[in-house]
Amino acid sequence: MTTARRIVATLVQRTRQRKVRRSQLAAILGVNISTISQWRYHRLPTVARAAAWAEYVGLRLVVFDQDGQVLVEGADIPCHLKLLRNRAGLSLRQVAERAHTRRSTIFQRETRTVEMGLGTAAEHLTLLGYRLGLAERPLREAA
Numbered sequence: 001m002t003t004a005r006r007i008v009a010t011l012v013q014r015t016r017q018r019k020v021r022r023s024q025l026a027a028i029l030g031v032n033i034s035t036i037s038q039w040r041y042h043r044l045p046t047v048a049r050a051a052a053w054a055e056y057v058g059l060r061l062v063v064f065d066q067d068g069q070v071l072v073e074g075a076d077i078p079c080h081l082k083l084l085r086n087r088a089g090l091s092l093r094q095v096a097e098r099a100h101t102r103r104s105t106i107f108q109r110e111t112r113t114v115e116m117g118l119g120t121a122a123e124h125l126t127l128l129g130y131r132l133g134l135a136e137r138p139l140r141e142a143a
Contacts, residue, residue, distance in 0.1 A: 003122040003132055004044050007061070010134055011050070012040055014057040028056055046115040048075040054134055064131045071130065078116040081109060081124060088128045098127045 001009070015025060026033045029049050039045050045053065051061040051074045062073040063084065071087075072080045085095060092103045099106065109116070109124055122132040 002119065003126065004117075004119040007050065007118065007122070007132065007134055008039055008044060011053050011057060011059070014059060015053075018057055020057065025053065025056070029053060044118045047077050047118055047121045048115050050118045051075040051077070055137065058137050059134045060137050062133060062135045063125055064133055066129060070135060073135075077125075077132070078109075078112065078121055081128075082111075084125070084128050084130060085110070088130070090128060095124075095127055099124075 022033050022036045026036050029036075029045075029052055031049070044050075047061070054061045055074075060070075060073045061075075061077065062070045063077055063080075065071055071084065085092075092106050095106045096103045106124075109120070118132075125132050
């Protein structure tokens with residue numbers, strides 16, 4: 001099972017534990033019920049929708065480094081790909097070689113303005129030596 005599929009499986013499990021109906025979840029995420037079903041079995045959500053889903057069920061979509069430290073979280077993870085690549089000390093060429101693709105493809109991922117799929121983000125982060133995952137959302141302290 002891929003990282004993205006494990007994330008979706010965990011989100012589905014947490015959704016069931018919280019007794020959230022698919023119609024509720026679909027309304028919160030701005031999709032229809034059939035889309036939720038497709039995410040469970042066939043397709044994958046975007047990073048933004050996966051992050052919103054995680055937030056709704058009390059989790060956070062995060063990027064972990066090799067030591068398990070959270071580096072980035074939430075829907076804007078794709079916006080930080082270049083920063084994370086630089087932090088890893090890798091060039092576009094090195095990442096492209098690891099991905100068996102062109103530098104322009106990696107550049108497009110780092111500068112894209114369209115929503116990135118959860119699977120693409122997970123694979124890309126793995127190439128950089130990081131891991132996409134879920135973490136418990138910390139409880140907010142009373143004011």
